[in-house]
Amino acid sequence: MVNTGDTAWVLTSAALVLLMTPGLALFYGGMVRAKSVLNMMMMSFGALALISVLWVLYGYSMAFGDDVGLGLVGDPAQFAGLAGLMEDVTAEGGLPPMAFVAFQCVFAIITVALISGAVADRARFGTWMVFAGIWATVVYFPVAHWVFDFSVDDHVGGWIANGLGALDFAGGTAVHINAGAAGLALAIVLGRRRGFASEPMRPHNLPLVMIGAGLLWFGWFGFNAGSALAANNTAAVAFVNTLVATGAAALGWLLTERIRDGHATSLGAASGVVAGLVAITPACNAVSPVGAIGLGAAAGALCALAVGLKYRFGYDDSLDVVGVHLVGGLVGTIGIGFIATSAAPAGVDGLLYGGGADQLWRQVVGAVAVGAFSFVVTLVIGAVLARTIGFRVDTEHELSGIDQVVHAESGYDFGSLGGAGGFRPVPAHQSAATEEVSA
């Protein structure tokens, strides 16, 4: 008999985490201009569609199959197609394997979707989908194995979780540093948008951004508290830490803005929420609630300062995947080395709690390894795609709006006149072809 409480919580958490990706689509979609909102949201929905399929076919097996050597990647064939996981082989009081498969699948999806914020307004949708599949296969599935696959009995897992012993409860390295570094690489490969840093590129719908941030916060309870993989004390501690770090981060971001720019903005509040969620992700089982407040506040302030760096260095990380996810992920992952407390479920003391630098160096090595691997491999994937099938849309299409060119749709129709014009149930080029055939 499975543990029904744990199973219910993990399946619920998986559904919560799935909702984060549509939430991210809203968060990102509101930040771009009206002419590319659909393309922005489609990159997230494309990840939802593609990665769920790849995960079942071989992704889960690459991440959680038996290690093929050095803790680098799992055996892709072992659970290909989730073979053997449908039988009820659960140990008494355990979690069905499929519940874990579902929970980890939605992590893979959102990690890929996060990257899309770095390439807003200018990426070809087809190339983005090819990139998403390759990136998940070459970067995410292996890194999930490094970080999340613990060795149990005769199963051998990944090197960061088992050999190095860096703490990453819910994905500060595997999800956020990973996606942030990939976003930086892809922003460099694609180059800046036309008019970057000279023309105004105002967010077209801040209420969408705030709804998206709210959905992300809501779903993130599944992400973090669900990572306990049980309905237990660790889940509850992670839940409260996730709640309070996020509040503190929003305060940190807003205060930084108020002091520097003179205004506390709604985009700042939404961004602070996400920065706090990112930072507490790896640390939510390792710090005290007061530690979580400190970690969140630091992440909010540091990310608010970091998002301006792209103008200084000249890379167009359009929606600040680097400034929020890479920086926030580093704050959380390395922060564990300082403020972890053995009173928390992880049971480790950081530097400030008398644990010395032992945990700190492990955290730094884990963060740097994932970040460097992701950055370099993403540069290569992106550059190859850009030189073969092409990654950017034409300049003219970028300027006129990617939605109409790539998706043949408009995000909004507010005017009472609509678009005027005509209508035909079958597109012109198809009906013309039919006529030729019949003639």
Add this chain to the structure above:
Amino acid sequence: MRLVTAVIKPHKLDDVKTALEAFGVQGMTVSEASGYGRQRGHTEVYRGAEYTVDLVPKVRLEVLIDDVDASDVVDVIVKSASTGRIGDGKVWSAAVDDVVRVRTGERGLDAL
């Protein structure tokens, strides 16, 4: 006949409309507009980056009126649209050759 056109602050529309109705104006056309004059635009801040927004929202109001009332209507609009602060807008009037009421085909002053 004259066409009086006013570009005013959106929140003054109700005051202007009420004042024109009190004066006896029978109809008007209102549309949303954007633009700038001496006030220029304003600045907004997104994630610490400052955006100058040149085009600010305005309301464009048009009234067709008999020649004899034209300057009074202009005065009514100016008075009711004024806040005394920069960005209150402009009012102008121009000669109109002909006006036709679509329903009846009446022309000229009868069509007003």
